[in-house]
Amino acid sequence: MHPLLTKETGKKFLLLGNEAIVRGALEAGVAFATTYPGTPASEIGDAFFRIARESDLYFEYSTNEKVALETAAGAAASGVRTICSMKHVGLNVAADPLMTLAYIGVRGGMVIVTADDPSMFSSQNEQDNRFYARLSSLPMLEPASCQEAKEMAREAFEISEALELPVILRTTTRLNHCRGIVTIGPLKPPENKGAFEKIPSRFVTVPATARVRHRVLLDQEEKARDMAVKSPFNTLTGEGPWGIAASGIAFNYVADAIKDLGIEDKVRVLKLGFTYPFPDVLAEEFIRSAEKILVVEELEPFLEENLKVTAHTNSLSTPISGKGPGLFSRLYEYNPGMVREVIARFFGVDYTRPESIDIKEDGQQVQLPIRPPNLCAGCPHRATYLAVKTALKETQTEAIFPTDIGCYTLGILPPLECADFLICMGSSVTSAAGISKATGKKVIAFIGDSTFFHSGITGLINAVHNKHNFILIILDNGTTAMTGHQPHPGVEVAPQEWDKPSISIEAVVRACGVENVAVVNPLNLAKTRKAVKEALGSIAFQSSYQRPFVPFMKGVFLAKKRNASLKSGLNATLIALNALIHLHALRFIKIRIPMAQQP
Amino acid sequence: MDKYRIYLTGVGGQGTLLATVVLAESAIYAGYNVVASEVHGMAQRGGVVESTVMIGDIKSSIISDGEADVLLGFEPLETYRAIRKCSAGSVVVSNTVPVIPYGVAIGKGSYPDVDKLLDFIGSKVKRLITIDAQVLAQQAGAVLSANMAMLGALAKSGALPVPKEAFEETIRTKTKASFVETNLRAFELGLASQ
Numbered sequence: 151m152h153p154l155l156t157k158e159t160g161k162k163f164l165l166l167g168n169e170a171i172v173r174g175a176l177e178a179g180v181a182f183a184t185t186y187p188g189t190p191a192s193e194i195g196d197a198f199f200r201i202a203r204e205s206d207l208y209f210e211y212s213t214n215e216k217v218a219l220e221t222a223a224g225a226a227a228s229g230v231r232t233i234c235s236m237k238h239v240g241l242n243v244a245a246d247p248l249m250t251l252a253y254i255g256v257r258g259g260m261v262i263v264t265a266d267d268p269s270m271f272s273s274q275n276e277q278d279n280r281f282y283a284r285l286s287s288l289p290m291l292e293p294a295s296c297q298e299a300k301e302m303a304r305e306a307f308e309i310s311e312a313l314e315l316p317v318i319l320r321t322t323t324r325l326n327h328c329r330g331i332v333t334i335g336p337l338k339p340p341e342n343k344g345a346f347e348k349i350p351s352r353f354v355t356v357p358a359t360a361r362v363r364h365r366v367l368l369d370q371e372e373k374a375r376d377m378a379v380k381s382p383f384n385t386l387t388g389e390g391p392w393g394i395a396a397s398g399i400a401f402n403y404v405a406d407a408i409k410d411l412g413i414e415d416k417v418r419v420l421k422l423g424f425t426y427p428f429p430d431v432l433a434e435e436f437i438r439s440a441e442k443i444l445v446v447e448e449l450e451p452f453l454e455e456n457l458k459v460t461a462h463t464n465s466l467s468t469p470i471s472g473k474g475p476g477l478f479s480r481l482y483e484y485n486p487g488m489v490r491e492v493i494a495r496f497f498g499v500d501y502t503r504p505e506s507i508d509i510k511e512d513g514q515q516v517q518l519p520i521r522p523p524n525l526c527a528g529c530p531h532r533a534t535y536l537a538v539k540t541a542l543k544e545t546q547t548e549a550i551f552p553t554d555i556g557c558y559t560l561g562i563l564p565p566l567e568c569a570d571f572l573i574c575m576g577s578s579v580t581s582a583a584g585i586s587k588a589t590g591k592k593v594i595a596f597i598g599d600s601t602f603f604h605s606g607i608t609g610l611i612n613a614v615h616n617k618h619n620f621i622l623i624i625l626d627n628g629t630t631a632m633t634g635h636q637p638h639p640g641v642e643v644a645p646q647e648w649d650k651p652s653i654s655i656e657a658v659v660r661a662c663g664v665e666n667v668a669v670v671n672p673l674n675l676a677k678t679r680k681a682v683k684e685a686l687g688s689i690a691f692q693s694s695y696q697r698p699f700v701p702f703m704k705g706v707f708l709a710k711k712r713n714a715s716l717k718s719g720l721n722a723t724l725i726a727l728n729a730l731i732h733l734h735a736l737r738f739i740k741i742r743i744p745m746a747q748q749p
Numbered sequence: 750m751d752k753y754r755i756y757l758t759g760v761g762g763q764g765t766l767l768a769t770v771v772l773a774e775s776a777i778y779a780g781y782n783v784v785a786s787e788v789h790g791m792a793q794r795g796g797v798v799e800s801t802v803m804i805g806d807i808k809s810s811i812i813s814d815g816e817a818d819v820l821l822g823f824e825p826l827e828t829y830r831a832i833r834k835c836s837a838g839s840v841v842v843s844n845t846v847p848v849i850p851y852g853v854a855i856g857k858g859s860y861p862d863v864d865k866l867l868d869f870i871g872s873k874v875k876r877l878i879t880i881d882a883q884v885l886a887q888q889a890g891a892v893l894s895a896n897m898a899m900l901g902a903l904a905k906s907g908a909l910p911v912p913k914e915a916f917e918e919t920i921r922t923k924t925k926a927s928f929v930e931t932n933l934r935a936f937e938l939g940l941a942s943q
């Protein structure tokens with residue numbers, strides 16, 4: 151049995167933040183879960199994936215976050231409790247459905263987990279997704295601990311059904327990947343049979359409906375504000391002239407700092423967990439009771455601005471500070487020492503920071519070699535990059551390399567240095583079109599298989615249709631390697647009992663209208679190099695045709711006749727198959743670390 | 750002291766995250782409150798893996814510079830790199846066996862002298878304990894158990910209020926069944942190493 155399905159109510163377990171969210175959803179009887187994997191949210195989907203095999207819960211790895219959210223929205227409209235998890239930038243992909251889903255709302259409870267990544271441990275930006283709550287008018291919860299993550303995930307379903315709105319559960323990396331003690335509550339069996347009631351005046355957002363539904367949304371938002379004011383997740387504790395407001399992980403640093411500085415009898419703390427709609431009545435009470443207020447929140451001044459608006463609305467002149475010189479930054483994640491120091495400075499408390507050891511004091515002045523993350527030794531992506539570099543060298547060609555998101559992004563590192571442009575999932579294909587058009591230079595774009603399914607296909611169709619001219623190399627390892635080997639629609643190495651059909655990337659590429667397609671095994675350097683050269687147009691395209699040797703993708707080489715009159719400008723697509731190495735994809739079905747019961 | 754902050758650092762593949770969980774679970778077994786934190790993702794591709802365990806009345810799950818009571822370094826260069834987390838009062842337990850960074854392996858830069866790195870650390874902190882975790886793990890039967898030898902050395906140091914029995918029980922119940930015997934042997938060898 152999956153450890154998160156434990157029936158030991160009242161027992162305490164050490165859970166990862168992401169596991170706590172899953173358990174909370176299971177205690178709410180969640181019946182339908184979707185995701186697209188992305189750090190720091192991946193373990194949520196991975197746990198549901200395994201749980202779905204031994205319960206009535208439906209789970210899928212969707213092709214991207216928009217698909218995941220829309221799929222979940224359909225189930226929620228049919229009255230089933232759903233959860234859809236993704237990393238912060240995933241919600242950008244799903245922003246389109248999110249905004250209008252807020253208008254039509256849901257019937258079964260729906261929780262959208264967005265995992266932000268302050269400091270960008272594994273992301274391309276550190277956007278603050280709390281603004282999505284404001285943008286969409288949807289309620290938002292922000293847990294500070296693993297226990298709270300479980301409580302909030304469960305409660306979010308109740309709030310969602312009471313308001314008939316999806317609820318956003320917003321976390322940050324430090325919550326997702328922290329481990330804490332969680333008390334287990336009773337499980338609720340999933341009710342997975344829904345019924346769809348046809349109400350076009352609600353669910354079909356033609357303008358006339360949308361106008362009505364926007365009004366409904368704003369009404370619900372005010373009800374949600376009342377709930378936030380009364381929510382047990384929003385608390386006002388302690389007595390004293392100073393005020394500190396905090397939410398999320400930053401609350402922990404505040405709580406510890408107050409003890410460390412010995413100012414327990416001087417501070418009143420507004421801890422916010424139900425952070426949108428902003429609980430103005432509670433905030434007003436807090437502002438009235440404080441001489442001055444410090445707001446501690448990572449990234450943007452979201453609560454700070456709300457507090458200032460509340461103060462202004464109530465004609466209160468209490469100084470409220472948060473971001474600014476000498477205070478907190480809008481950059482990167484915080485840490486306990488930094489929060490302690492700012493609190494001490496702001497309220498004028500004596501404090502000297504502990505002296506840390508500085509290697510600059512080491513007279514030997516050793517030059518430390520760096521240890522960046524790297525492609526695994528023997529990773530076939532290395533071979534692909536090497537083949538490309540040699541082909542370019544041998545043909546004395548220079549190229550620009552738009553790349554994409556996955557292990558292969560590490561091709562940026564020397565000695566490969568095959569990455570010149572990257573903004574988001576799928577941007578390799580599309581930016582390649584722009585760069586090649588604007589510069590007239592050779593452009594070779596790299597994209598992984600999972601990323602290709604996620605958001606490469608529309609860009610490829612665009613490129614063919616608009617006659618763009620570049621080479622696209624699809625690095626196909628049959629899995630989603632970087633986030634933990636989750637399967638995707640083109641999965642080659644399937645976990646046990648996997649009964650889903652696999653979609654051929656090659657067939658998709660051809661169907662998009664690309665005529666010159668070569669499928670090569672990158673570990674065969676000579677053939678890969680030759681294919682790159684052919685794609686560069688320096689030698690004639692191979693005319694031999696061999697069927698792929700399927701089981702291990704060993705020595706695959708497949709090239710179709712060069713079509714003299716190229717219909718599309720796209721010169722070629724190479725698909726580099728890395729299935730051989732990725733037999734370790736099978737490992738993703740393993741349970742990471744056994745969880746056992748505490749005394 | 751009623752609060753303990755332990756910083757763990759190593760290289761992807763060294764089992765630091767399993768050690769983190771075993772340490773956290775052992776402290777819970779011994780009756781303490783625990784929070785831990787780890788960074789996943791890119792760090793797992795042979796990069797540096799850092800994690801923390803807090804024992805006692807602490808809510809924060811990460812450690813600021815100068816605030817680690819114990820630094821458990823699974824690789825000497827990484828112990829050295831993480832030394833900013835320590836103060837003069839810290840206890841450091843470090844493995845002495847280097848994992849050569851990829852850059853060095855392909856001729857970019859050189860790996861510093863391990864003794865010199867450790868001498869500097871030893872001169873700055875309250876106590877430095879060094880063990881050759883791989884050798885001990887090999888003696889125990891599997892080099893993969895080096896992380897358990899590290900925990901053995903940590904348990905022996907007495908820097909934490911977690912008794913060795915708590916570690917042994919956790920290793921028995923929380924590590925893979927087929928590895929329990931080897932893990933326990935590696936732990937005992939680490940325990941006997943000082």
Ligand code: SF4
Binds near residue numbers: 524
């Ligand atoms: S996990 Fe696979 S794709 Fe990623 S670096 Fe390792 S071998 Fe390459």
